[in-house]
Amino acid sequence: MTDQVTDSLVILLHGVAAFGYDLDPLASVLRRSLAKTAVVAPDAPFAYEQGPGRQWYSLEGVTPENRLARIAAVRPAFDALIGSLVAAHGLAGRLDRVALVGFSQGATLAFDAVARGRWPVGALVLLSGRFVTPAPFLPAHTTPVLLVHGSADGAVPPEETRRAAGMLQGAGMMVQSHILRGVGHTISPTGMKLTRRFLRERLYEAAMQFT
Numbered sequence: 001m002t003d004q005v006t007d008s009l010v011i012l013l014h015g016v017a018a019f020g021y022d023l024d025p026l027a028s029v030l031r032r033s034l035a036k037t038a039v040v041a042p043d044a045p046f047a048y049e050q051g052p053g054r055q056w057y058s059l060e061g062v063t064p065e066n067r068l069a070r071i072a073a074v075r076p077a078f079d080a081l082i083g084s085l086v087a088a089h090g091l092a093g094r095l096d097r098v099a100l101v102g103f104s105q106g107a108t109l110a111f112d113a114v115a116r117g118r119w120p121v122g123a124l125v126l127l128s129g130r131f132v133t134p135a136p137f138l139p140a141h142t143t144p145v146l147l148v149h150g151s152a153d154g155a156v157p158p159e160e161t162r163r164a165a166g167m168l169q170g171a172g173m174m175v176q177s178h179i180l181r182g183v184g185h186t187i188s189p190t191g192m193k194l195t196r197r198f199l200r201e202r203l204y205e206a207a208m209q210f211t
Contacts, residue, residue, distance in 0.1 A: 013106025150183030
């Protein structure tokens with residue numbers, strides 16, 4: 001990867017059994033809207049056992065009881081990947097100019113990274129995620145959060161997003177939450193528009209106030 005300096009960075013985190021390029025439609029929307037912002041969508045570190053694609057952690061035999069342990073086991077790999085991307089874009093000392101955007105399993109890992117205080121980024125977007133309560137719960141109160149979920153999601157129930165919104169608000173974080181009527185387990189056009197608007201406000205328009 002060639003080192004480069006950019007104004008801000010958006011890291012898109014895909015779901016299970018997918019690749020980074022599966023988020024190209026969202027990446028294209030963001031690149032058209034966010035000036036001087038790099039948008040990257042890396043592949044997850046691990047191969048999906050049941051077919052093509054990548055995954056952040058294994059779903060084989062996963063239960064509510066062992067899910068957090070699986071997430072904890074892959075934190076080093078996740079942090080190494082995010083750290084390499086941030087450093088390559090010259091933003092290692094400017095996490096306020098970095099946003100994490102996760103879909104499904106990618107949202108689970110992004111939530112964990114911010115909620116545990118490991119990555120106090122400038123913005124967090126969680127799309128159709130399943131969330132495990134971290135212990136301890138030590139988020140950066142300066143990280144604003146957008147949660148979006150479809151009411152007709154048959155893979156991950158929208159109650160996960162409602163619960164996460166309550167947890168984050170209870171921790172004193174700035175939270176916007178949207179349950180989109182009739183939308184399934186996907187990033188809908190409305191979800192893309194909400195993400196684009198949120199990131200533009202947090203990464204672009206907020207920065208313009210200080211220039």
